[in-house]
Amino acid sequence: MIIFPAIDIRNGRCVRLYQGKFNRETVYDDDPVLIAKRFEENKAKVLHVVDLDGAFTGEQKNIEIIKKIVRSINIPVQVGGGIRSIERAKQLMDLGVYRIVIGTCAVKENMFVENLVKRFGDRVVVSIDTKAGCVCVNGWVESSSFKSVEFAKLLEEKGIKTIVYTDISKDGTMIGPNFEEIKKLKENTSLNIIASGGIGRKEDIDKLKTFGVYGAIVGKALYEGKIKLEDFVKNISLKRGEYFADKEDNSLS
Template identity: 55%
Template sequence: MLVYPAIDIKDGKCVRLTQGKKDEETIYFEKPEDVAQQWESKGAKILHVVDLDGAFDGVSKNLPVIKKIVDAVNIPIQVGGGIRSLASIKGLLDVGVSKVILGTKALQDKEMLKEAVNLYKDKIVVSIDAHNGFVAVDGWVKTSEVSAVEFAKEVQEIGVKTIVYTDIARDGMMKGPNFESIAHLKKQVDIDIIASGGVSCPEDLTKLKEIDVAGAIVGKALYEGKVDLEKLEVI
């Protein structure tokens, strides 16, 4: 299981939000590329970057910042947040991003998702952000009527190889992931699942490894010192 340190970008800075709420923000680093180098130096094998401005506004404004992160490290980077077009996907891949995560657009435009998968194969990851079992969209501001499990099955049929599954209620709360819903989803689909939201301690990562997910995204617990990358055995 890979551990993905999360770098959330808002207004060009590295921040963390609580439950994705725009007005509950903590700024951790002025320069996201600095923290990228820090996580790499502590043993990270890959990074998870989210363009929060893109997620909320539907337009990515942080491509120059993302390029700085790519140039600053020697490990792969996956990026999500506000990616709504094939041109945006190409732009990210062209600056050296390894994988691109589609969220709202994947749900709303299946034809575009199919085209992206045909063009870029396993470089396309789909983010499934669940609120009470249903998929949330537009930076988690709205909840759809599509269940997370059904959507996961749909994207698997389309050819997506990896999903990022987030339980919004757990995100940034440091209360542990929703192990039950993650395990349930794992039984329903046959694709890689990267679990996100709620990791608060190394024991949470051990439990996720036992569920046999492909990866786990860790944000606040890293920034608050609750998880030490250098001491983890699971990365």
């Protein structure tokens, strides 16, 4: 299972939100590029970067910081937040981003996912962010009528190979992810599942491994020292441009 250290960017700074609420923000560093370098030094194999401003507004105001991150490290970077057009996706790919993570447009625009998959293949990941069981959009502030498993099956039909699943009520809490829903997704689809939201201790990661999930995104627990990255990665790395395993690969545990 791959551990994805998370760098969430808002107003140019590295932050974490509590349950996706912008009024409950903790700033961990003014320099996200420095944080990215530290994660690489600690043997991270890949980074998960989110433009929070982009997720809320649909405009990527932190594009220059993302560019600096990608060009300052050698490991692959996947980026989400505000990617709502083919042009924006291509812009990020041209900067050296290895995979893009989309959310809002995957729900709202029927053909967007198919068009992205045709263009970029398995470098497209969809984020399924849920609140009270419903998939949310526009920076997690609006709910749709989709349920997570239902939506995941639709994405699978459209050619998506990998999803990020987040229970918003767990995000930033470090009380553990929504194991029940993650297990349902694993049992009802053949998707690569990246678990996110609430991971706060080693036992959470160990339990996710028993489900056979592809990866786990860890944010606050890393910043606050509850989880140490070096405890979960071997002394190997994926270089930018190398292929992410299509299925779970225990050599990347």
